[in-house]
Amino acid sequence: MQFQVETNKKMELVDITEQLKRILPPKGEGALMVFVLHTTAGVTINEGADPDVQEDILQHLERLARGKYLHREGNGPAHLQASLIGSSVLIPFKEKHLDLGTWQRVFFCEFDGPRTRTVQCQVLSGLTRDG
Numbered sequence: 471m472q473f474q475v476e477t478n479k480k481m482e483l484v485d486i487t488e489q490l491k492r493i494l495p496p497k498g499e500g501a502l503m504v505f506v507l508h509t510t511a512g513v514t515i516n517e518g519a520d521p522d523v524q525e526d527i528l529q530h531l532e533r534l535a536r537g538k539y540l541h542r543e544g545n546g547p548a549h550l551q552a553s554l555i556g557s558s559v560l561i562p563f564k565e566k567h568l569d570l571g572t573w574q575r576v577f578f579c580e581f582d583g584p585r586t587r588t589v590q591c592q593v594l595s596g597l598t599r600d601g
């Protein structure tokens with residue numbers, strides 16, 4: 471299934487953890503694959519408690535991507551940032567609960583906003599001995 475993320479800034483981390491929890495099946499265990507269908511956005515797992523962590527990540531990615539680009543569209547840095555962050559994460563789940571660490575949250579990463587973005591999710595169910 472898919473859902474939309476509305477971003478409001480050029481660069482932004484949007485916490486999508488709660489949307490992901492709603493996708494989980496009522497019972498069973500497995501892994502949730504989260505995939506971003508864009509070349510200038512990504513998805514990552516990091517600390518959600520202190521918003522300074524998100525700001526630090528964005529500021530350092532912005533600095534890291536400075537320089538000259540051949541790409542004429544003008545969003546070369548956003549393409550680089552998307553590749554550095556990656557376009558998917560895989561999160562284990564069990565009985566309607568994401569197995570994230572205490573401080574972990576899942577963030578959609580916008581690098582060329584504001585835009586309406588699409589996140590695709592797929593539940594990969596584990597096979598148990600009981601079937």
Ligand code: ZN
Pocket residue numbers: 541543544545546549
């Ligand atoms: Zn481009």
